[in-house]
Amino acid sequence: GAVVSQHPSRVICKSGTSVKIECRSLDFQATTMFWYRQFPKKSLMLMATSNEGSKATYEQGVEKDKFLINHASLTLSTLTVTSAHPEDSSFYICSAYRDSGYTFGSGTRLTVV
Amino acid sequence: DQQVKQNSPSLSVQEGRISILNCDYTNSMFDYFLWYKKYPAEGPTFLISISSIKDKNEDGRFTVFLNKSAKHLSLHIVPSQPGDSAVYFCAASEGSSNTGKLIFGQGTTLQVKP
Numbered sequence: 389g390a391v392v393s394q395h396p397s398r399v400i401c402k403s404g405t406s407v408k409i410e411c412r413s414l415d416f417q418a419t420t421m422f423w424y425r426q427f428p429k430k431s432l433m434l435m436a437t438s439n440e441g442s443k444a445t446y447e448q449g450v451e452k453d454k455f456l457i458n459h460a461s462l463t464l465s466t467l468t469v470t471s472a473h474p475e476d477s478s479f480y481i482c483s484a485y486r487d488s489g490y491t492f493g494s495g496t497r498l499t500v501v
Numbered sequence: 502d503q504q505v506k507q508n509s510p511s512l513s514v515q516e517g518r519i520s521i522l523n524c525d526y527t528n529s530m531f532d533y534f535l536w537y538k539k540y541p542a543e544g545p546t547f548l549i550s551i552s553s554i555k556d557k558n559e560d561g562r563f564t565v566f567l568n569k570s571a572k573h574l575s576l577h578i579v580p581s582q583p584g585d586s587a588v589y590f591c592a593a594s595e596g597s598s599n600t601g602k603l604i605f606g607q608g609t610t611l612q613v614k615p
Contacts, residue, residue: 394544420601429510431503432545432590432605481544485601490535492544 390416392484394493401472401500409467409496411482417462418484418491423455426479426495438465472500504528505593507606514613520578522609524591527572531593535603536565536576539588548589549576581613 391414401407411421420439424432436457438444444457454476456468465484469476477500482493506525514520522536532553537545551558551565551574558565564577578585588610592603 392544397542422602424605429608431505431607434602434604437602479542483544483603490547490601490603492537492546494544495542497542 390491392491392493394482396496398497403473403500404471406468406470407472409480411465411493413463413484416486418486420485421465422483423467424481474500476500505604505606507609509609511610514581516583516613516615517580520581520611522576522589524574524606525572526593530595533594534574535592537590583613583615586611586613
C-alpha cells in the first residue's frame, strides 16, 4: 500500500531557530500534499495545500512567511518553521493525496524551548 | 467556524458491545466522508469512507452511515475490542472543488473496556 515517510518524528529546537520537516511518498507520486497541525486534544487543523511546482495555498490565519512549504517533486514536500517560538510547539502531520486517496505521515512532534 | 463537529469528546464501551461514534457537518457541499483512527504521536490511519451517493458502507466490523438530510454520519464498530481504543476522527471533503482538502472533526476518544 501507499506509504508516506515523515521525518523527523521528534525535534526539539531553541527559540529563534528554524526547523525543516520532510514528507516523502515512498511508492507513489502525490499530486498534492497537505500539512496539518494538531494541538493537544484538538482536531487536525489544515495549514496549507502544496502542489508540485507551484506555490502552496495557505489556510486563513496561517502565516506563510513563518511556515514555508516547498514541494520540489511529486514525492517530496517540506515544511520549514522559521524563527520558531514556543507557541509553535505542536504535532505536525503531512498527507499525500492521489486519486481520491489520502495517506498520512506519522507526524512530527516539535518542541521549541 | 467548525464545519465538521464531533460533539462527544469521549466514549467508553464494554468489550463485545457496539461503539457508535457520531459526526455532524454544516457544509452541504461535502460529498466524501472518511473516518480515521489515531494513536498519540502517530499519524491518522484510514478506517472507512463513504461517498454522498450512498447511505451506508460496511467493512468488517466497521460500518459508516450517512444521513445527508441531517448532515450527520456515524461510525459503528461491532463487536468492539480493546484494541479499538484510540481517538477517532471524522473528516469531510468537497469533491467538486477538486482540491482534495480534508476538514477534520475534533475527535472522539474511544475506550473499550475488557
